[in-house]
Amino acid sequence: MSELHANRLANRIKLKDEHIITRMANIAEGLTDVIKLGRGDPDLDTPAHIVKAGQDALGRGETHYGHPLGLPALRKAIAENIKAHGGADYSPDEIVVTPGGQHAMFVIALSLLNPGDEIIVPCPGYNPYSQAAELSDATVVPVRMSMETNFTLTAEMVAKHITPKSRVLVLINPNNPTGTVTAPDEVEKIAKLAIEHDLIVISDEIYARLTYGNQRIQPVASLPGMRERTITLSGFSKAYAMTGWRVGYFAGPRELIVAMAEVNHAFAISVASVSQHAALAALTGPQECVEEMRKTYDERRKALCAGLDAMGIRYAEPQGAFYVYADVAAATGIPASQFCERLLAEGKVMIYPGTIYGDYVDDYVRMSLTQPVPRIEEAIGRMKAVVDTIRAE
Numbered sequence: 365m366s367e368l369h370a371n372r373l374a375n376r377i378k379l380k381d382e383h384i385i386t387r388m389a390n391i392a393e394g395l396t397d398v399i400k401l402g403r404g405d406p407d408l409d410t411p412a413h414i415v416k417a418g419q420d421a422l423g424r425g426e427t428h429y430g431h432p433l434g435l436p437a438l439r440k441a442i443a444e445n446i447k448a449h450g451g452a453d454y455s456p457d458e459i460v461v462t463p464g465g466q467h468a469m470f471v472i473a474l475s476l477l478n479p480g481d482e483i484i485v486p487c488p489g490y491n492p493y494s495q496a497a498e499l500s501d502a503t504v505v506p507v508r509m510s511m512e513t514n515f516t517l518t519a520e521m522v523a524k525h526i527t528p529k530s531r532v533l534v535l536i537n538p539n540n541p542t543g544t545v546t547a548p549d550e551v552e553k554i555a556k557l558a559i560e561h562d563l564i565v566i567s568d569e570i571y572a573r574l575t576y577g578n579q580r581i582q583p584v585a586s587l588p589g590m591r592e593r594t595i596t597l598s599g600f601s602k603a604y605a606m607t608g609w610r611v612g613y614f615a616g617p618r619e620l621i622v623a624m625a626e627v628n629h630a631f632a633i634s635v636a637s638v639s640q641h642a643a644l645a646a647l648t649g650p651q652e653c654v655e656e657m658r659k660t661y662d663e664r665r666k667a668l669c670a671g672l673d674a675m676g677i678r679y680a681e682p683q684g685a686f687y688v689y690a691d692v693a694a695a696t697g698i699p700a701s702q703f704c705e706r707l708l709a710e711g712k713v714m715i716y717p718g719t720i721y722g723d724y725v726d727d728y729v730r731m732s733l734t735q736p737v738p739r740i741e742e743a744i745g746r747m748k749a750v751v752d753t754i755r756a757e
């Protein structure tokens with residue numbers, strides 16, 4: 365970027381040149397038959413009964429601004445759903461529906477953080493939390509995870525990063541990009557730390573319905589003493605394959621929610637009514653679709669892991685969400701970001717480097733389970749050819 369335009373951008377805008385995702389998307393534009401395992405966007409369709417509820421809402425003329433906190437019936441259904449899955453007891457006026465969970469991150473960060481406050485985030489983790497904190501002039505404190513704990517956050521690791529300036533802790537469970545789960549007993553220990561040090565916890569449980577084996581997600585807000593210091597964030601994009609509908613939400617203690625709802629209103633006014641009616645159908649309609657999707661991801665997960673095993677590429681054990689976090693640098697001797705660009709150009713497979721998710725060691729890549737098993741197997745074959753070429757260089 366020229367100095368002239370670099371100076372025109374606000375200091376808080378850190379990335380001034382093209383992001384690697386944009387660069388890779390531009391490369392992919394010029395290619396045919398690219399296998400896309402990059403974005404966390406399910407290839408699966410939104411279930412038909414949910415689509416129909418959206419269409420019906422449109423047919424009824426639900427095309428206006430809605431309640432600033434979100435459709436009352438939807439907030440009631442969200443409260444019931446949270447409770448049904450072992451979460452805290454929320455009243456509908458303690459829930460704010462947002463245009464996606466991602467939007468909620470910025471509302472929450474701007475509402476909670478003062479300049480100089482520290483926010484502890486998992487690293488690697490979902491990077492918009494850091495971006496939201498930076499836009500709030502807060503200091504991001506990354507907790508570096510590693511294969512030693514299967515890339516999950518532990519209370520011991522968090523404790524080492526707490527200072528008198530710590531104000532907020534982000535827990536993403538299951539985590540993106542690692543696809544790993546923090547076990548319930550560890551979540552309890554982290555919660556105790558939060559109480560001891562008077563931290564507010566943002567608990568991102570957007571992938572909570574998507575876990576594998578006997579993994580279970582402990583909702584943070586239902587732990588003793590946590591309801592009053594937890595903001596639970598979730599949405600419909602992942603469990604119901606509804607990324608394009610843009611519906612998410614956050615829930616928390618009423619007094620905080622009243623203030624945050626005001627910030628949300630300033631940004632969004634309200635969420636598309638059609639999408640909210642679709643989300644209502646998602647929660648109140650049959651739930652088998654979630655289990656079917658979960659099983660589909662589980663099969664894909666096994667196929668991808670088998671392929672990585674055959675290539676001798678190690679990865680964090682994927683226990684939830686729909687990602688596999690794999691150490692390509694150890695397997696090829698080149699940085700992960702370089703590997704991603706070569707895999708795209710030479711193998712026509714799109715995956716993302718871990719550095720996008722705040723990882724400051726350029727070793728790992730995130731592979732999304734967003735293609736059917738035969739395409740994942742094809743991707744593995746193409747990846748093997750690229751790995752073999754690099755190894756032979």
Ligand code: PLP
Binds near residue numbers: 463464
């Ligand atoms: N939280 C996590 C951990 C995510 O990975 C994502 C999207 O990838 C979101 C929240 C936001 O999802 P949405 O804005 O579609 O609700």
